[in-house]
Amino acid sequence: MGSSEIRGSRPRIVLFGDSITEQSFRPGGWGAALADVYSRKADITIRGYGGYNTRWALHLLGHIFPSDGSAPPVAVTIFFGANDAALLGRNSHRQHVPLKEYKDNLRLIVQHLKESSPTILIVLITPPPIDEDGRMEFARSVYGDKAMKLPERTNEVTGLYAKECINLAAELQIPCINLWSKMQETEGWQKKFLSDGLHLTEEGNGAVFREVVRVFSEAGLNADSMPYDFPHHSVISGDNPEQAFL
């Protein structure tokens, strides 16, 4: 399709996940950066739900991605696990989902999306690593003496969830961003990428953004090669603008 041809509509990319997706339109956020890169080519829809685990996400599936297949998105990022990995017997135990169920739930989400559209691009994203010291510092800054005495998440356990996410992607042959490992390759990742030991700094958002763009591009969803929805202004004739819109 030529870049000056009228398409009039845009494919939709949905970001489905927990708070790390919900907050992705804050300053420097990875969602906003995606919206800018796909400007005039695709719409980015945020479906991020702070605090949600995959068990609760299943209840949203049919609403967000109707089974009637009406206008399915071209691509979806699935970014859960940070809450599933909350430890039993600690502060956020209510959000805990057992490892096996986490993987099963992710599989159900992927299957539902594939049924809504056989050509949909699905990208799994593992939870980011956990900086346990950062979690404790954050808790103390908010709750003082009443703060939890042990972190409600550990990097080791979250790593197990990341591993299951990667395993599932391999089984289903869909792309996966191993954020848990990727971030830990950078020295000082604890403070560089994480603001409170869990959520992303601007640099952390930048890291997610670059990975998503890379994986989307490798899968053929490259903004540079996608057509504009309407002609670029430079091809509109001042005397005869109608022509560009025929």
Add this chain to the structure above:
Amino acid sequence: MGSSEIRGSRPRIVLFGDSITEQSFRPGGWGAALADVYSRKADITIRGYGGYNTRWALHLLGHIFPSDGSAPPVAVTIFFGANDAALLGRNSHRQHVPLKEYKDNLRLIVQHLKESSPTILIVLITPPPIDEDGRMEFARSVYGDKAMKLPERTNEVTGLYAKECINLAAELQIPCINLWSKMQETEGWQKKFLSDGLHLTEEGNGAVFREVVRVFSEAGLNADSMPYDFPHHSVISGDNPEQAFL
């Protein structure tokens, strides 16, 4: 509607305009900031077209806002005029639209939207002021000796377009943000709010964002009083999550 009730869908807010709308998801952008404020409550859709004037925007109307009234947005910002106000006989004359036609075109856009939905909230935004020195500096930085010798826009002429925008809003009794005047109330607006004499700095984006939130809120579209699409995670029972989603 209670904040924990399931709605499942979100109203849509469309940002319709030129480059200043198109670029609103860049870092610090007013569009991304809106998306964050209305997070989990409304979807922000960008329909910004760099270089477009109101004459060309008319060709997009039926595509972006179908007349069949299917799922009309609850609110639209209309933010044109910066290109219409390009001067005849100068560098960007191709984009020039006469003052009277600018007002007529804006009226056609508003009428079209009102026909698509009688309850739609329409907010007109005037073009920002022009810093002519900033335009010239920018041209020299890009084109050197080949740069234009006179600015392609002046603040005075853009002010006339802003005035017609305000007049039309008064005639039609719809809200209007007088960005042209508002920005000039701040000392040093030329560099504080404008990056190249025309487009917005992060602070300029912040100014637009605050005005849009204020006008939306005054019109009853206040994020704080809008329901979530799905329950907040804190009201989901760990033992019996289904209940929250009934």
